[in-house]
Amino acid sequence: MFPFQMRPDEITREINDFNAKLSQGFQTLSDIGEIEVGVSEKEPVYTEDKLVLYHFTPRVENPNKIPLLIVYALVNRPYIADLQEGRSMIQGLLDSGQDVYLIDWGYPDAADRYLDLNDYINGYIDRCVDVVRNRHNQKTINLLGICQGGTFSLCYTALHSEKIKNLITTVTPVDFQTKDDQLSHLVRHIDVDLLVDTLGNIPGELLNWTYLGLKPFQLMGQKYVDLVDMLDDTEKARNFMRMEKWIFDSPDQAGEAFRQFTKQFYQQNGLVKGTVKIGNDTVDLMDINVPVLNIYAVADHLVPPDSSKALGGCVGTDDYTELEFPGGHIGIYVSGKAQKMIPPSVGEWLTERS
């Protein structure tokens, strides 16, 4: 049977319907107003350069006495973890009884070009950890890393395990050269020194293009055709625009940190080989002796599950737990399924160990 079963009148109707939806959509978009992100109440408790350390107002009477510090990636903005009412991992963590802090790295500019991984990990993160420890008068705190922030958290815990009580990593790359790691494949033959020496900071725009280039036909075309179908619903359109805002809200990457991260982690796969150097220290994941909860997403196209799961064979702790999320890299923070699964599991795991 010939598969194309379309009559000319049906085709014409479909085109007309599409045009009508598009017109209606323009109206919806013009009325949509300001797109707000970040819902949980928070206050800045420490600032340094462009970094702001936020403390979220607890939502339970007696939160966990061991505070939880979230380390976000340098790529994109951390409000994905607190996007909107009902789609906020942070809200879920607060509801599960955690006392939550978050590092917001801000937007590096040319003056930050020479910030390296030592400045980020042994500098900024360490000082934030100290601030949180001092505020709660605790020797150790809980640490949760998101994506690249998870990799930073692993390095930090390996180097400063005396300050960490429990470690949680979410969609965190560990083995950077798994077979299906497209990002790793893309950067393998790039002369990173030449790239950084030429561009200085790596523009966020370049990263956006790289991510779009992983699935160009879906992300640059199909997604917007799908949008037309949801433009008659203002709330759906608003949710779409919120994600759109986050996706393209990409800070530039400090050149030196980018150079070290791409070379040592992606090109040399140093985290699993034990060759990563942060300042004068070599990161050995076997030095991580605190309990570890490793959460990964099965349909993650940026950090393949195998890349995250490699952590199991590398850490020194006996208390290692894996949690598999049936979704993608972003869905793990914003999907309805994730809200029911991730924060309660993290809260429960932490409560057992705090």
Added chain:
Amino acid sequence: MGQMLSGMFGACQLPMDTLQRTMSSGSVFPGDFLQGFKPDVEKVTDKFLSVPGIGYSRESQEQVQNGLRLLANYQRSSHEYHVQLGKVGIDALDIMKQRILEMAENGEEINSLREVYDLWVDCNESAYADYVKSEEYSRLYGKLVNDLMALKRHGQGIMDETMSALGMPTRKGMATVQKRQQELRRSLIDSKNRIETLESELKKVEALEHEVKAMRSGREAGSSAGVKTDTAPKSAGKKKAGKKKAGKKKTGKKKAGKKKTGKKKTGKKKAGKKKAR
């Protein structure tokens, strides 16, 4: 039956073949046009660009030649990249044709333009993903980026020279300033940390000093209380305290107390000697 199916599939394939041919002819220079000519152009260009510079402006000549060489490299990489992506388009059409044939076999239907579009996206993503995973693509992409960066960097050098001649700040100069500033900040943070450590050590020392002073004054109070018991006691509470301390510390310290209360100067001298020892 087989012949009938083949005929139907043939009908399905017809628009695909046309599309494929269109894609093929649109992607590169069609056919063999320019193929014979291209190597000669490159050869001539390379030869021209390898002529050594002479005279006063030899540096600038070589700079321009190098720039043109880098531009040619980038153009070659870019061309190669687009040729390969064009092939991905053709592969995508192959996949699409295959899927349509499978749909025909399974009796599946496509009832809207949207379904055609979705199928097209799927097939393109599939072909693209297959190619992007290959080592060939990784090398080609790396070469494209590296050639572009080399060209850009060369341009920055020329721009810097121009800016420098005009007495304007240069990119190179700014990079030096930024690097030194970051080194200074690190050193400042390091100094700050050391000062904080020293301050906390100092606080410990001060606390110890206070403790020592308190002990000394307690001792003095104890010994003076011991002396004053015979003469003029100040208050019953202090007396008791003095007695308690004196009682705890027993004879040896009592002697020291006596020494201090008896002759302050000699006591200090002795203490000084003790320290010296």
